[in-house]
Amino acid sequence: MTWAAILVGAAGCYAWKIAGLSVPPRVLEHPLVDRIADLLPVALLSALIAVQVLGSGQSLEVDARLLGLGAGVVALLLRAPFIVVVFVAAATAALVRLL
Amino acid sequence: MSGVGDGGGLRGRAIVREGVAVGVATGAYGLSFGAIGVASGLDVWQTAALSLLMFTGASQFAFVGVVASGGSPWSGAATAVLLGTRNGLYGLRLAPLLRWTGLQRAGAAHLVIDESTAMSVNRETAEESRVGFLSAGLAVFALWNLATVVGALAGTALGDPEDLGLDAAVGAAFLALLWPRLRSRTNQVVALLAVVVALGLVPVAPAGTPVLAAAVVAILVGVVSRAADPTEVPGPDDLPSGGVHR
Numbered sequence: 001m002t003w004a005a006i007l008v009g010a011a012g013c014y015a016w017k018i019a020g021l022s023v024p025p026r027v028l029e030h031p032l033v034d035r036i037a038d039l040l041p042v043a044l045l046s047a048l049i050a051v052q053v054l055g056s057g058q059s060l061e062v063d064a065r066l067l068g069l070g071a072g073v074v075a076l077l078l079r080a081p082f083i084v085v086v087f088v089a090a091a092t093a094a095l096v097r098l099l
Numbered sequence: 100m101s102g103v104g105d106g107g108g109l110r111g112r113a114i115v116r117e118g119v120a121v122g123v124a125t126g127a128y129g130l131s132f133g134a135i136g137v138a139s140g141l142d143v144w145q146t147a148a149l150s151l152l153m154f155t156g157a158s159q160f161a162f163v164g165v166v167a168s169g170g171s172p173w174s175g176a177a178t179a180v181l182l183g184t185r186n187g188l189y190g191l192r193l194a195p196l197l198r199w200t201g202l203q204r205a206g207a208a209h210l211v212i213d214e215s216t217a218m219s220v221n222r223e224t225a226e227e228s229r230v231g232f233l234s235a236g237l238a239v240f241a242l243w244n245l246a247t248v249v250g251a252l253a254g255t256a257l258g259d260p261e262d263l264g265l266d267a268a269v270g271a272a273f274l275a276l277l278w279p280r281l282r283s284r285t286n287q288v289v290a291l292l293a294v295v296v297a298l299g300l301v302p303v304a305p306a307g308t309p310v311l312a313a314a315v316v317a318i319l320v321g322v323v324s325r326a327a328d329p330t331e332v333p334g335p336d337d338l339p340s341g342g343v344h345r
Binding site: 001002003004005006007012015016020021022023025033034036037038039040041042043044047049050051052053057058059060067068069072073075076082085086087089090093094095097 | 128149161169176178184189267273302303309314
């Protein structure tokens with residue numbers, strides 16, 4: 001099932017790419033489409049962060065993950081590159097669990 | 100690169116160097132994708148297949164993120180495809196610059212991502228646009244896939260993902276992707292609403308669906324903010340009645 005979902009997801013992502021290169025601009029070039037396409041990543045990424053950091057099955061749980069994310073925020077405020085942000089968050093959560 | 104004079108050739112080489120530099124930079128980010136992919140329960144092959152076949156970072160992270168939080172791979176795929184919409188818009192901008200058709204276009208489409216688009220628009224000639232697109236696209240493709248495999252193998256070898264804090268790394272990866280988009284007030288509101296909707300649904304909805312439900316926030320705010328933006332350029336739907344009927 002995971003493999004099928006990977007293939008379907010990949011096909012769907014490719015479909016957007018080839019559609020953009022092939023479809024006459026008038027079909028997709030509309031302010032509403034533009035705006036929703038800009039807002040979709042914001043909504044989906046925010047929801048993913050929330051569920052990833054606070055979700056635990058069907059319940060919500062505050063634990064080392066939230067501290068890891070907090071450390072990630074500090075790294076972002078210091079303009080750290082992507083890999084550093086990820087590493088700092090992981091290291092913080094791992095340290096908190098050790099203590 | 101036939102038909103390009105000496106000056107163009109020099110500039111072409113500079114563009115290729117820029118593309119390779121971009122590829123190296125994203126390679127580091129591929130390492131974290133590989134490690135997070137196996138930490139979320141996919142095997143090395145599945146993680147590698149995502150980079151090879153899906154090849155668009157945010158969508159790949161979304162897929163593994165949904166699976167990591169216990170969601171069905173189908174919810175992961177749906178979230179990934181929704182996040183892929185922006186590549187369609189990149190394609191619209193690239194089409195008149197690249198002007199490829201047939202098989203060339205079908206192949207180039209796979210390389211339509213943030214980096215290749217950024218390195219292609221704002222070039223002076225079609226040739227430079229193509230060189231910028233291909234050098235960044237191919238460099239990122241090669242290094243992203245290589246780094247994914249290395250990261251996935253390292254992640255497998257390192258042991259329990261929770262001891263390593265890799266579950267916290269997933270959230271941080273999403274935050275780093277979101278961060279540059281949080282400057283505008285509308286985006287901040289959408290982010291907050293999406294968090295509230297998703298967390299509110301976690302206790303009552305199957306895993307994976309709270310994230311998909313957050314997409315509704317984007318659509319609703321997109322529709323509502325339409326009326327509120329007086330600077331908007333009129334589109335075909337704003338024609339006086341008697342024009343276009345939907």
